[in-house]
Amino acid sequence: MPDPLLTLANVESAYGPVRAIRGVSLSVPPASIVAVLGANGAGKTTILKTISGIIDPQKGSVHFKGEAIHGMDPAGIVRRGLCHVPEGREVFPMLSVLDNLMMGAYTRTDRDGVRRDLEQVFGYFPILKERAKQQAGLLSGGQQQMLAISRAIMGQPELMLLDEPSLGLSPKLTREIFDIVVRINRERGTTLLLVEQNAAIALEVADYGYVLEVGRIVMEDTCERLREKEDIREFYLGMKDAGARGERRWKRKKTWR
Amino acid sequence: MSAVPNPWNIRQLLASTQVLVPGDTVPQVFWNAVAMRGDRVWMREKDLGIWQTWTWRRAAESVREITMGLASLGFEPGECASILANTVVEWVLVDLGVLSAGGVCNGIYPTDSDAQVEYLCTDSGTSVLFVEDEEQLDKALAVRDRLPNLRWIVVFDMDGLRRFSDPMVLSLEALREQGREFDRTHPGDFDRRVASRGHEALAILIYTSGTTGKPKGAMHSHAGLVYSMRHLDRFLPQNESDERMCALPLCHVAERLMGAYASIYSGAVLNFVESPETIPENVREIAPTVFFAVPRVWEKFYSAVTISVQESSKLQQRAYRWAIGVGRQWAGCVLDCRPVGVPLALRFRLARLLVLDNVRKAIGIHRARVLGTGAAPISPDLVRWYLALGVPMLEGWGQTESCVLGTWTRPERIKPGSIGQAVDGAEVKVDPVTSELLIRGPNVFMGYLNQPEKTAETIDAEGWLHTGDVGTMDEEGFFRITDRMKDIIITAGGKNITPSELENQLKFSPYITDAVVIGDRRPYLVALIMIDQDNVEKFAQDHDVPFSNYTSLTRAQAVLDLIEQEVSRVNAQFARVEQIKTFRLIEQRLTAEDEELTPTMKLKRQFVHKKYADLIESMYQRG
Numbered sequence: 091m092p093d094p095l096l097t098l099a100n101v102e103s104a105y106g107p108v109r110a111i112r113g114v115s116l117s118v119p120p121a122s123i124v125a126v127l128g129a130n131g132a133g134k135t136t137i138l139k140t141i142s143g144i145i146d147p148q149k150g151s152v153h154f155k156g157e158a159i160h161g162m163d164p165a166g167i168v169r170r171g172l173c174h175v176p177e178g179r180e181v182f183p184m185l186s187v188l189d190n191l192m193m194g195a196y197t198r199t200d201r202d203g204v205r206r207d208l209e210q211v212f213g214y215f216p217i218l219k220e221r222a223k224q225q226a227g228l229l230s231g232g233q234q235q236m237l238a239i240s241r242a243i244m245g246q247p248e249l250m251l252l253d254e255p256s257l258g259l260s261p262k263l264t265r266e267i268f269d270i271v272v273r274i275n276r277e278r279g280t281t282l283l284l285v286e287q288n289a290a291i292a293l294e295v296a297d298y299g300y301v302l303e304v305g306r307i308v309m310e311d312t313c314e315r316l317r318e319k320e321d322i323r324e325f326y327l328g329m330k331d332a333g334a335r336g337e338r339r340w341k342r343k344k345t346w347r
Numbered sequence: 348m349s350a351v352p353n354p355w356n357i358r359q360l361l362a363s364t365q366v367l368v369p370g371d372t373v374p375q376v377f378w379n380a381v382a383m384r385g386d387r388v389w390m391r392e393k394d395l396g397i398w399q400t401w402t403w404r405r406a407a408e409s410v411r412e413i414t415m416g417l418a419s420l421g422f423e424p425g426e427c428a429s430i431l432a433n434t435v436v437e438w439v440l441v442d443l444g445v446l447s448a449g450g451v452c453n454g455i456y457p458t459d460s461d462a463q464v465e466y467l468c469t470d471s472g473t474s475v476l477f478v479e480d481e482e483q484l485d486k487a488l489a490v491r492d493r494l495p496n497l498r499w500i501v502v503f504d505m506d507g508l509r510r511f512s513d514p515m516v517l518s519l520e521a522l523r524e525q526g527r528e529f530d531r532t533h534p535g536d537f538d539r540r541v542a543s544r545g546h547e548a549l550a551i552l553i554y555t556s557g558t559t560g561k562p563k564g565a566m567h568s569h570a571g572l573v574y575s576m577r578h579l580d581r582f583l584p585q586n587e588s589d590e591r592m593c594a595l596p597l598c599h600v601a602e603r604l605m606g607a608y609a610s611i612y613s614g615a616v617l618n619f620v621e622s623p624e625t626i627p628e629n630v631r632e633i634a635p636t637v638f639f640a641v642p643r644v645w646e647k648f649y650s651a652v653t654i655s656v657q658e659s660s661k662l663q664q665r666a667y668r669w670a671i672g673v674g675r676q677w678a679g680c681v682l683d684c685r686p687v688g689v690p691l692a693l694r695f696r697l698a699r700l701l702v703l704d705n706v707r708k709a710i711g712i713h714r715a716r717v718l719g720t721g722a723a724p725i726s727p728d729l730v731r732w733y734l735a736l737g738v739p740m741l742e743g744w745g746q747t748e749s750c751v752l753g754t755w756t757r758p759e760r761i762k763p764g765s766i767g768q769a770v771d772g773a774e775v776k777v778d779p780v781t782s783e784l785l786i787r788g789p790n791v792f793m794g795y796l797n798q799p800e801k802t803a804e805t806i807d808a809e810g811w812l813h814t815g816d817v818g819t820m821d822e823e824g825f826f827r828i829t830d831r832m833k834d835i836i837i838t839a840g841g842k843n844i845t846p847s848e849l850e851n852q853l854k855f856s857p858y859i860t861d862a863v864v865i866g867d868r869r870p871y872l873v874a875l876i877m878i879d880q881d882n883v884e885k886f887a888q889d890h891d892v893p894f895s896n897y898t899s900l901t902r903a904q905a906v907l908d909l910i911e912q913e914v915s916r917v918n919a920q921f922a923r924v925e926q927i928k929t930f931r932l933i934e935q936r937l938t939a940e941d942e943e944l945t946p947t948m949k950l951k952r953q954f955v956h957k958k959y960a961d962l963i964e965s966m967y968q969r970g
Contacts, residue, residue, distance in 0.1 A: 099893040113884070115893035150891065300895065306884075307895040339507035340482035345938055346896060 101150035128302035183227025194244030413444025416526030424449025432479035449543035454598030564796035578772035630711030639719035650857030670702035674735030
């Protein structure tokens with residue numbers, strides 16, 4: 091196995107007195123897609139925020155390309171090639187679509203490269219080209235998500251953090267966006283760390299998955315194997331054995347094996 | 348001048364020998380107790396987070412309705428009803444209802460699988476099966492086609508079943524309704540029912556976990572149960588002002604007899620925990636005054652305290668060490684029956700005031716007059732620790748087949764490491780040839796259901812119950828258990844080793860939940876160890892040991908080193924040939940549903956041997 095691009099070791103982060111992640115260790119190999127699954131409040135977003143430097147961990151370390159980046163300024167982390175697509179898109183609503191994209195390329199100086207990436211982004215999401223001059227706030231939710239992903243691509247990251255790209259999107263749109271996410275990974279070689287509640291699609295596109303419950307990782311494996319696990323099937327994919335009565339309401343105890 | 352030689356208030360622990368509640372059968376005792384206690388509180392349970400009380404009268408009404416409900420279903424005296432539920436109030440009510448109806452009552456562990464439920468229902472010939480909820484109902488429905496004797500399934504909690512209807516299934520509510528109606532139209536039936544079973548009749552079945560082969564149903568008569576109830580009260584006296592906690596499975600003889608039946612007899616209040624997972628919180632709420640638990644529970648409390656001390660400030664740590672040291676000195680005097688000198692008594696009082704009382708509060712034993720332990724071996728060091736807190740911890744020994752009577756420690760003379768002396772009412776002796784401990788008395792069971800050969804192997808011609816435990820007796824009449832007879836290891840070198848001694852020492856470590864020592868006919872001893880997840884996770888976190896899930900935790904080098912240290916610490920107390928050469932950690936987190944564990948969360952030795960054969964083999968293949 092090649093050296094991981096990103097490693098987290100025993101990371102603990104808190105919001106004031108509330109500890110959101112309680113010792114998370116994970117690693118992301120280069121050019122892979124890694125998914126972190128978990129319910130509301132499991133600490134998924136906190137992991138991403140800790141990686142991108144928005145919050146500093148209380149304990150533990152984050153290494154990116156072999157360099158410790160915890161406690162570093164978020165801007166410095168972006169410059170090192172790590173872009174974060176936040177939950178809820180957070181595009182700049184008053185700027186035009188194009189300006190939003192150019193904001194993503196703010197740290198870059200290679201104008202040719204920027205132009206090439208812009209073309210590629212418009213290739214992925216033609217609608218953005220059509221609406222390039224409009225204010226980003228006027229885009230639909232799905233288009234804003236496309237814009238947020240595209241803006242991150244413009245930073246030419248080696249690692250992209252995606253926080254719930256399916257949030258609030260129709261199943262069809264979710265599928266489209268995930269198709270592009272896979273293409274970004276395959277065509278550009280961008281490594282992706284993906285956080286999702288939609289376990290079905292995340293397990294389909296990712297190579298490796300971690301399951302997070304109340305701030306701790308309870309399971310990790312290749313997505314192929316995760317899909318076969320009983321707990322994942324019942325609690326994350328909603329497939330369960332209906333039992334003798336044909337309807338079962340009680341929940342098994344999770345064992346995470 | 349010196350303080351009182353025996354510091355615990357012995358008077359509170361002394362029993363009377365008179366019969367508190369008359370009655371020759373369990374239902375008779377219960378109905379007499381109801382007549383005596385009427386509106387007093389008998390049980391408490393938490394409903395939507397608020398403690399609700401059951402007076403004796405209210406409970407009695409329900410029991411009567413259940414009794415007559417069973418009668419209305421055509422349940423005849425001598426038939427068997429089984430209960431498949433966690434430790435809840437309904438369990439006790441139904442148990443008494445079944446017995447009052449003249450039936451035989453059997454308990455099934457809620458963690459048992461479909462196949463086990465099927466086996467137990469078949470073996471016991473269950474005709475009415477009580478299930479706790481939807482989850483347990485599904486087990487019953489899955490196997491009912493193979494249970495020709497089964498006629499009715501009664502559900503305690505109908506949540507999620509509103510739209511479900513089945514001719515065989517009814518709710519406890521409906522059964523009680525039917526019972527009320529039946530009672531009105533059949534006057535006199537109830538009294539006939541209660542009187543239908545004689546003293547010598549079979550009352551309950553308790554299946555022993557059966558580490559090898561199928562479970563065996565131990566049969567207890569009313570006579571044996573009533574005898575045990577009366578004698579229990581002599582060594583663990585309690586009364587209406589006592590608060591007890593009901594937490595262990597009621598299918599197990601310990602909670603059934605020492606908890607539920609002891610409370611029926613003595614009137615102590617039974618407080619039900621919400622679930623097995625909430626025991627630590629519930630203990631603090633209930634603050635039992637008489638507290639019997641299995642060693643696993645006592646180990647858990649101890650390791651929780653140890654860990655929180657490690658987390659506290661330097662000053663607090665020093666205060667704790669000083670106080671527990673004073674406590675140990677003081678307990679030492681008590682154990683040796685030496686008077687406690689005034690300076691030590693004063694220091695101990697200070698230690699209690701500053702530290703030890705808080706430790707007791709943190710556990711929830713601050714009101715406890717007495718702690719009891721049994722059903723499994725406990726480390727003597729652990730007993731000493733509780734004594735150092737200033738609470739008497741009494742160890743006992745008994746088994747399903749002896750209806751829990753066996754030996755018990757008297758508060759005036761505690762010898763950690765010993766299981767105490769024979770209790771009043773049962774004879775105990777060491778077999779001169781095999782060193783097996785034998786018990787005789789009216790408490791001894793009637794035999795195993797459907798297994799006369801097994802019964803003959805267990806009770807000999809003179810009425811001695813062969814317990815399978817090997818031990819010794821000293822000149823004061825104190826017994827010590829060396830081990831289970833079949834567990835004794837004889838290494839390839841011919842050395843006899845009692846694994847439980849090593850295992851108990853290992854379990855004393857806060858990082859080890861359970862361990863199985865192996866080495867029979869092998870060149871050296873090895874161990875399989877189950878780590879304590881919470882504490883080891885905490886250790887890993889504090890020492891920056893990266894891990895993700897349970898398995899990766901058990902594979903982390905630092906964790907292996909930690910356990911290695913714990914093993915060496917234990918090894919240091921034993922001779923060379925008795926030391927554990929190497930060990931492996933069990934890499935899967937086990938739950939009560941797993942067959943490797945007993946419902947009280949202990950590893951089953953025989954099962955572990957089979958299941959982890961490869962892992963064990965790997966420890967002998969290092970050349």
